[in-house]
Amino acid sequence: MKRQQTQKLAVGIITTVSFLVVVPILLVLIFMIANGIGGISWTFLSQPPRSGMTEGGILPAILGTIFLTLGTAIAAIPLAIGAAIYLSEYASDNRLTRLIRLAIVNLAGIPSIVYGLFGLGAFVLFLNFGTSILAGSLTLGLMTLPVVISTAEEAILSVPQEFRVVSLSLGATRWQTIRHQVLPHALPGIITGVILGLGRAAGETAPILFTVAAFYLPELPQSIFDQTMALPYHLYVISTQIPGMPMEIQYATALVLLLIVLSLTLIATFIRSSMRRRREW
Amino acid sequence: MSNPKPKLSIQNLFFTYGDETEALRNINLDIMENELFILFGPSRSGKSTLLRLMNRLSDLSEGGQRQGKILFNGSGIFSRKVDVINLRRRISMVFAIPTPLPGTIYDNLTYGLKMAGMRDKATLDERVARSLQQAALWDEVKDRLHTSAFALSGGQKQRLCLARSLALEPEVILLDNPTSGLDPISTTIVEQSLHELKQQYTIIMVPHSVQQAARVADKAAFLLDGQVIEVGRQKDLFVNPKDQRTEDYVTGRFG
Numbered sequence: 001m002k003r004q005q006t007q008k009l010a011v012g013i014i015t016t017v018s019f020l021v022v023v024p025i026l027l028v029l030i031f032m033i034a035n036g037i038g039g040i041s042w043t044f045l046s047q048p049p050r051s052g053m054t055e056g057g058i059l060p061a062i063l064g065t066i067f068l069t070l071g072t073a074i075a076a077i078p079l080a081i082g083a084a085i086y087l088s089e090y091a092s093d094n095r096l097t098r099l100i101r102l103a104i105v106n107l108a109g110i111p112s113i114v115y116g117l118f119g120l121g122a123f124v125l126f127l128n129f130g131t132s133i134l135a136g137s138l139t140l141g142l143m144t145l146p147v148v149i150s151t152a153e154e155a156i157l158s159v160p161q162e163f164r165v166v167s168l169s170l171g172a173t174r175w176q177t178i179r180h181q182v183l184p185h186a187l188p189g190i191i192t193g194v195i196l197g198l199g200r201a202a203g204e205t206a207p208i209l210f211t212v213a214a215f216y217l218p219e220l221p222q223s224i225f226d227q228t229m230a231l232p233y234h235l236y237v238i239s240t241q242i243p244g245m246p247m248e249i250q251y252a253t254a255l256v257l258l259l260i261v262l263s264l265t266l267i268a269t270f271i272r273s274s275m276r277r278r279r280e281w
Numbered sequence: 282m283s284n285p286k287p288k289l290s291i292q293n294l295f296f297t298y299g300d301e302t303e304a305l306r307n308i309n310l311d312i313m314e315n316e317l318f319i320l321f322g323p324s325r326s327g328k329s330t331l332l333r334l335m336n337r338l339s340d341l342s343e344g345g346q347r348q349g350k351i352l353f354n355g356s357g358i359f360s361r362k363v364d365v366i367n368l369r370r371r372i373s374m375v376f377a378i379p380t381p382l383p384g385t386i387y388d389n390l391t392y393g394l395k396m397a398g399m400r401d402k403a404t405l406d407e408r409v410a411r412s413l414q415q416a417a418l419w420d421e422v423k424d425r426l427h428t429s430a431f432a433l434s435g436g437q438k439q440r441l442c443l444a445r446s447l448a449l450e451p452e453v454i455l456l457d458n459p460t461s462g463l464d465p466i467s468t469t470i471v472e473q474s475l476h477e478l479k480q481q482y483t484i485i486m487v488p489h490s491v492q493q494a495a496r497v498a499d500k501a502a503f504l505l506d507g508q509v510i511e512v513g514r515q516k517d518l519f520v521n522p523k524d525q526r527t528e529d530y531v532t533g534r535f536g
Contacts, residue, residue: 092343162380166442169338170393171370171449180396181382279383 032255039252048218053238054245058253060218064133064228065202065260067221068212071137072201076144077194083145084152084190089178108146113206115143120210134224136212143207144197151196155189156182188275195268203261205232215241231257287311288453288483289335289372290352296330299344304330305507308349312500317475317484321494322504323530328487329377331504332455335485336372337365353453370397373446377458377487379438381430386422389430389441393449408448416444417474436467443471447478454478456486460493472497491531495519503527 043057050056083104091097119139129135159182167177183190205213213233221228235257239250289312296305305327312318320328333339335351337358351358358368370393381389390409391399399405409426413419418440422433433441439459446454460468468489475497478484488494494501495515502512503524511518511527522528529535 162376162378163382165338165341166376166380166382167392167396168341169336169369169374169376170396170445171366171373172393172396173366176396180392185383 029258032251032258035247036251036253036255039246039248040255044249044252045256049216053216053242054249058229058231058234058256060220061229061231061234061253062256062260063220064213064230065232065257067133067228068136068140068208068230069198069202069264071133071224072140072144073194073198075137075141076148076197079141080145080148080194080197081152081190083149084156085178085183087149088153088156089174089182104146104149107142108150110143111206112143112204113209115139115207116209116211118142119207124211130225131210131212131214131227132225133212133221133228136208136228136230137224139207139211140201140204143204144201147197147200148190148193151193152186152190155186155193158189159185185279188272192268192272195264195271199261199264199268202264203232203257205236208233231260285313286355287352288314288316288354289485290350290355291331291335292350292352294331294334294347294349294351296327296334296339296345296347298330298342299346303507305334308509310502310509310512312483312485314483315479315481317479317486317497317499319494319498319501320485320487320504321491321501322510323535326504327507328504329457330507332374332457332485332487335453335455336369336374338369338374340365370449371451372453372455373449373451374455375442375446375457375459377461379435379442381433381438381441384430385427386430386433386441387426389445390448393445397449408450412444412447415447415474415478416440417470418444436463439463439467440471443474447482451482453483453485456484458487458489460489468493491519491533495531503530505530 045057045062046059047057048060049058083100087097087100091100116139119135119142123129123135123138124131127135129138163181163185164177167181168174172180201207208230212227213230214227215237217227217229231253235250235253238245238253289310291308291310291312294305294308295303297303308327308331310318320331322328330339333342334347335358339345339347347359353368353372357363358372373393382392384392387409390412391405394405394408410419410423413422418437421437422441430438430441439462443454443456443459460471463471472493475484475486479499486497488497498515498519500512500514501518503510503518503522503526505526511522511524513522517523518527519531522531
């Protein structure tokens, strides 16, 4: 009888805990929606800020965040996927590759403000890109690398080894095997990792603080060497730097940022599940 | 013809997987063209390892160490100059566990050819049809070539994998237990097709059982603990084995 009771107790606790995890997420969402939904209008989404940012909209910040996310993708994806393929398919287990792995793990642990300072030193000043979309994208890309490399490597390793052996035994080259047997099946996992990484990059403030973000810049950027506004930094500015800022605008801005990041996560989940369903083995 | 050259000649071959255990010890074997050569012995005797060495799939096991030579048509396959990709097309392996690649039956059969750069649809179609006929699978799948290979039964998958190797028109086929998990009827079909295949190919096979070895072998080698104990023609080895260990194994005293 005792074993059954312990069992019930354990299941009860575990179930409760997993529901508790959902509560804060739901609360954040409900809180943001309740306070922010009133501030969202077509004007808010399609106009630049006016009157010391207390009126108008947040269009430059929304577009800035979209540009930065795209830039991050372009900077990080080729590097990350290349590294993941190398580590999982080509590299043998030796001191060098262990060092590379160690570096990747540690890259993931670096605080984002440190990335921001590094971006300032390396891209803005040393490479003379200036405070620009280019410098910001590279900084965010660097920060995104470890996440994307790890998930991509995991996805590549989850492709059954037999497919590789069969492909090689039929006279395919190493690269043909990767191209035709490994990458197609690893793709859903890779895409998921990329989008999750981008979701994180889209919401980061510290790395863009010194590298790209503009305090107030109603004009849209004309090239990758221009500064831009961005949602996370804009949110920081309007909630701490401007006295008398209407609360509704702050919540509405937060809600828009939250929706962008959440929609990226949802897209990743959708891609993963739809591609899993089509898998044959 | 008194002393024809062997198709494959294995000379003083040693192999270890990097750990202490020696997988193969001083293997010497000659395999003639159009011969059905059987490698048999208890599990872990080194049969599959030997097969994997013959088309250098052994390269994939990291830390594997080998000594000695394998000559294919008289030239060494471990030499640096050898194009491994080409070697694997000419000495083709069929694995014990049938593994279709994701995709259709047609995709599977044309994979090796397409990777080799063959694009001509008529030739591909013709190779597909011929290899399926040779593997005794054509009648069962000819109307569903463009459906998933994973929908096939176990026996059909096994023959698909055989056909997939045959489509490359290799010179030597390495068969690692091609009837594992097959029912007796499918086994008979495969064994019958082996007799036709050896007209055209040299076949080296690890059998499912001693009985199967005795049924299909032209020549056979008995392996034990990574060593060749005895080599002989079918009637010698299975009817009058010279070595006591071979006799014990063939008569089922150990296995």
